[in-house]
Structures are given as C-alpha cells and as structure tokens.
Amino acid sequence: MSTDQKNKINLVVNSESKPYWEGAAKGQLLIRTCNACGKAHYYPRTICPHCFSEDTAFVEASGSGVIYSYSVTRQAKPPYVIAYVKLDEGVSMLTNIVDCEIDKISIGQKVKVKFNKAEDGYALPVFTSA
Amino acid sequence: MGINGKSYIVGIYEHPCRVALDKTLPQLHAEIAKGALADAGLSKDDVDGYFCAGDAPGLGPINMIEYMGLNNVRHMDSTETGGSSYIVHVNHAAQAIAAGHCNVALITLAGRPVADAKEGKPVRYYNQQAPDFPFEMPYGPNVTNMYAMCAMRHMYEYGTTSEQLAWIKVAASHHAQYNEHARLRDVVTVEDVVNSPMIADPLHRLDCCVITDGGGGIVMVSPEVAKSLKRTRVKVLGAGEAPKHLAAGQVDLTYSGARWSGPKAFAEAGVTTADIKYASIYDSFTITVLETLEDLGFCKKGEGGKFVSDGNLISGVGKLPFNTDGGGLCNNHPGNRGGMTKVLEAVRQVRGEAHPKVQVRNCDIALAHGTGGLLGSRMGSATVILGNEDA
Numbered sequence: 001m002s003t004d005q006k007n008k009i010n011l012v013v014n015s016e017s018k019p020y021w022e023g024a025a026k027g028q029l030l031i032r033t034c035n036a037c038g039k040a041h042y043y044p045r046t047i048c049p050h051c052f053s054e055d056t057a058f059v060e061a062s063g064s065g066v067i068y069s070y071s072v073t074r075q076a077k078p079p080y081v082i083a084y085v086k087l088d089e090g091v092s093m094l095t096n097i098v099d100c101e102i103d104k105i106s107i108g109q110k111v112k113v114k115f116n117k118a119e120d121g122y123a124l125p126v127f128t129s130a
Numbered sequence: 131m132g133i134n135g136k137s138y139i140v141g142i143y144e145h146p147c148r149v150a151l152d153k154t155l156p157q158l159h160a161e162i163a164k165g166a167l168a169d170a171g172l173s174k175d176d177v178d179g180y181f182c183a184g185d186a187p188g189l190g191p192i193n194m195i196e197y198m199g200l201n202n203v204r205h206m207d208s209t210e211t212g213g214s215s216y217i218v219h220v221n222h223a224a225q226a227i228a229a230g231h232c233n234v235a236l237i238t239l240a241g242r243p244v245a246d247a248k249e250g251k252p253v254r255y256y257n258q259q260a261p262d263f264p265f266e267m268p269y270g271p272n273v274t275n276m277y278a279m280c281a282m283r284h285m286y287e288y289g290t291t292s293e294q295l296a297w298i299k300v301a302a303s304h305h306a307q308y309n310e311h312a313r314l315r316d317v318v319t320v321e322d323v324v325n326s327p328m329i330a331d332p333l334h335r336l337d338c339c340v341i342t343d344g345g346g347g348i349v350m351v352s353p354e355v356a357k358s359l360k361r362t363r364v365k366v367l368g369a370g371e372a373p374k375h376l377a378a379g380q381v382d383l384t385y386s387g388a389r390w391s392g393p394k395a396f397a398e399a400g401v402t403t404a405d406i407k408y409a410s411i412y413d414s415f416t417i418t419v420l421e422t423l424e425d426l427g428f429c430k431k432g433e434g435g436k437f438v439s440d441g442n443l444i445s446g447v448g449k450l451p452f453n454t455d456g457g458g459l460c461n462n463h464p465g466n467r468g469g470m471t472k473v474l475e476a477v478r479q480v481r482g483e484a485h486p487k488v489q490v491r492n493c494d495i496a497l498a499h500g501t502g503g504l505l506g507s508r509m510g511s512a513t514v515i516l517g518n519e520d521a
Contacts, residue, residue, distance in 0.1 A: 012264035020265075042379035043265035049378045069286070069383055071278035071330045073270065082275045084381050091379030094266045094507075107286045124268050 009118035019058055020044055021122040029113045029125050030058040031089055042091040062088045063113035064130060072102050085111055085127050099128045133221070134398055136228035137235075138356035138363040139516065141170025141349030142474045144455075146311045148462065150242045150343035151249075155187050156197045158240035158345050163198055166347035171359050172234060174198065177349075179205040179232030181223055183215030185241050185345075185465045194238070205232040211371070211510025212502025213412065213467040215239075216348070218512045220473060221369035223350045233352045240345030241465015262376075262507070273466075274338060274415070276506030278330035280383040281417040285332060287384055287432065292332055294435030295416040296323035299336050299459050301443035302413065306456025308485040313340040314460040323416075337416040339458035339468065346470040348477075362481045367401065367495070367515045370394025375508035384432075386418075386501055387511025388425035395513035396427075401495055403427045406515075408479040408490045409450055410472035410498040413457040418501055419443075423450075426499065426513070445488040454479065454488035469500030473514065480518050494518045 013021055023030040032044035036053035048056050070083035081097040083105075097105055098114070110130035115123040143165030150158060159182070167174060180203045186194050190208040194200075207222050209215060216239050223235035246252075256263065284290045300320055306312040323336040356363045372394070374387035396402060403426065411419045420434040428450060429437040442448035455461045455475040458468040476496040478484045495517045503509035 010268050012258050012267070014264065016261075017264040040379070042376075043262055045261070068381060069279040069283035071275040071282055071332075072328075073272065073275045073330050074328045075330075076270070080270055082269055082271060082279065084279065084383070086381070092376070092381035093379065094269050094271065096269050107282065118268075126269075 024123040029061045029063045031061045042093045064088045067109045096126045098126045133224035137224040137366045140361045141166040144346045145344035147344045148342040151245045159238045162347040166349045170349040176234045177236045179235035181207045181219040181237040184210040214469045214500030214502030214510045214512040216470040217500040220514045224366045235350040237348040239470040242343040244343045275330040276504045277415040278333045280505045283383045290435040296320040297439045298416040298419045302457045302459040305454045306460035308487045309456045312456040312461040339463045344464040364480045365517045367517045368395045368399030369514040371512045388422045391511040391513040392426040399515040406497045407493045408496040410476045412501040413459045472498040
C-alpha cells in the first residue's frame, strides 16, 4: 500500500481512502455500506467488518447528525473542538466542530457537514451547527 | 487449560529513576531485569522465558535477549497492547508456565519519554498504515482529548461531575506522599484539581497522569521453582484480556474493555469483587479509573462518581484502597505505559511490603487492571487477580 502524506491537512491518500477524499472534494460525505448485509460502517473498509463480504460500496450520506461527544483542546493555539458525530445513517465518525462558539457546543446538538479544503484538490469533512 | 495456581510472581523491580538522561533504553531494560531477578533470588541464566512489548527497541525480544545475554530462553512473547501489555504478559507467562513452555519468565518494560523530549527525539510514532489513521489524524486527536470525550459523555449520561473525578487524584496523592520515588508527592484537594488549568474539557491538568522515564520488571515461575526460593511468593489466580474498539461506527465511550477482561479474570480466580482487598487501576486519567471500576463491577454502571467520592479509594479510609504507590497520576508512568507498575504495587500489597502507611491489612487477594491505547477509540484491556499462598 502506498501512502502519500499531505502537508497542511494531514490526509493519507491510499487505495481505500482515495474515493472518500475525492467525494469530499465534490461536496459529498461518503460512507461505506455492504450490499450483502445491508449495514453501513465507519471508517470505510473494502471488506465489510460486519459480515466479511467484499461486496461493499461508497454511498452518499445525508451529511446530518448529532454530536455524540466532544472536547475542546484548550492548550492548542487556537483551541479546537474534536468530536464524535453520530450520522443520521447510524454510524459515528471522529471529526471537528467548526465555525461555532466553542463554549456553546453541547452533546445532542444537531450538526451538518461542511468541507475544508486540503492539498491536491481534496477536502476534509467537518461539521458545524445545523 | 486454566492458570489458577499454576504460577507465582517471585520477583519485582521498579526503577527508581523518573528522568533517565544518562541511560539508554536497552540499559534501562537490563537494569530492571537485574533488579527483578535479584529480588527473586535468581540469575539471568535461570530465565527460560522472556516477555516484552513495543517499548523494547529493535525486534523486541531478539535484540533484548542478545543485549542482556539471556542465553537459555526457549519461549518468547512480544504481545503489544500499549500500556496494558505487561498485564497481558502476566497472563501469557502464566499460560506458558502452565503449559510447560518455560519455568522462569522475565517481563521487562522501560521508557524514556522525558529524556527523549529533552534530546529532541520524537516521543511517539503512530504508523500511517494503521487503518484508522487516514480518517482520524486530520482532526487532531491526542491522548488527552480522546479520554476527555469519554468523560464528557459519561457526565452527560450519568451526571458524573469534575469534583467526583477529582477525588481519584486526591486519593492517589494521599498515597504518593509516602512514596519517596513518586514524581508528585504533594497531597492535593478536590479544589486543587478542579482549579488546575483545563487541558481538554472536561479534564484538568491534575486529571492527567505524569510523564516519566524508567520502567519495571516481573519474574514469574512455576510452583516447583517458587517453593525452592526464599522470597514471599504471590500466586496468579486468574487473568483476562480483551480488545475494545469503535465497533465499525457503533461508538460507546461510557465503558472500557474491562467489561470483558474483568469477568474472565474473576471467573478463573473463583472470586468476586467483594474478595478484592486492594486494586491497582490504570490511571492515565481520572476518567480511566472511574469507567474501569464500573466495568469491573465494583459499582453499577453510572455510579462510579459516587463510588470514588469522599476518600473511598484512600487506604485506611475507604472501602477500596487503590494505587497505593501513587499510581500514574502521582508516582510513575514509565514510557507512557502504566500496566507494569499496576502489577508491581499489587504484588507489594499481597506480600505485605507496601509502605506501612498505605499497606492494606490482611491483603490476601488483589487485582491489577490495565488500559492500553485510547479509552476514546481502541484499547487493549487486561485484568489479573493475585493472591497469597492461601488464596
């Protein structure tokens, strides 16, 4: 497996992650689902971690979810918010909450995806208030 | 094949240093091996099983066996589960001894993150080819914020408070004042903890463990070898190990892998939480202890905050004395790997050799638990239950 580390946003582009970053560059949040068992999973894998089928594919998620948990990294300059967001499709993903007043963020808050530009034309999904 | 009563811990050593600028990593391993074998009354030529984890440089056991001149090793294990590795090793060494693969097992841990940082060396390295790396690293996960999210969710679901978490640090500090080697020896209050700087909400600086150099070692032997030695022997009664992870996106940060490693260890030992006189609980952060105590069954899920409050973890005061060496929160967290020191203090307690101010009376059965990796994503959990000869 070849990896290609980008400088600014630390994206690792490899054969399993590349379609995900390409989707993000087009404004799509992709999640991997299994055609055999019908279940979604996160982070995306070629072989389904539920049933071990190879019949998996990326599908576009709604981009909506709620904050499952979060933390403000206060010592960073500037401080940033890391979070798990539970998507409407039922899987949770690690992400950042951006463009919000950080002291008003709460668990259960509705959020929607947005995309931060990364190097080489890719983009990184992050979330903001819905 | 069960392990209950089929092996004994006969030697331990905790390196007294907390900053190791003048020592190499292999040297620390060797000094620790020498100390643990001396404690057991054995020599390096008696060692026929060697166990180490990812902290050991090079190819782990191969390089360390060569460096130390362990010329009679016929069984090796380099299982790596982060800071819990050494509790897993106790389990694996017990299994290997029970199966006849070795009779004298040596386990070593060493690290020098403080010295490495002072020398400008990278402290941590996480492989880009780890499958989670591409999808997580861009968001800035670090050790503290990944544990902090667990605390945040636990507070949300169960009403746990920062003051309750602070009691865990308070108890550790009460114990550390008696440990001459402890990195932090000052007794602190709940107010001290909640007024210390916020690192990652809701964890304050004093919710976090220390960073230290040094390490520790364990010598385990068969019952026959144990009986030939003068040293007080500590029986391995039961052990369990379990991975826990993000479950393909079904994330639940309110519990740890102790939910599975604990019951295995209790079943094998044939004891319950009511039999545990002392517990070493991995304390990378205060929340690690709180969730672990719930998962091991010392209290109901969600009631950990109440359980740890009002000094309940302080030896001589509370119902469950914990981390009487000061733990990772105050004493030592060598190489950012706290599982080893958890076993060492449990052994001291069963031997009756803890500091007199913190020694638990009639400590016939003790537990040690480790959480390796990250409570907020993926971890290796390991539990071991130890007892005296009559246990």
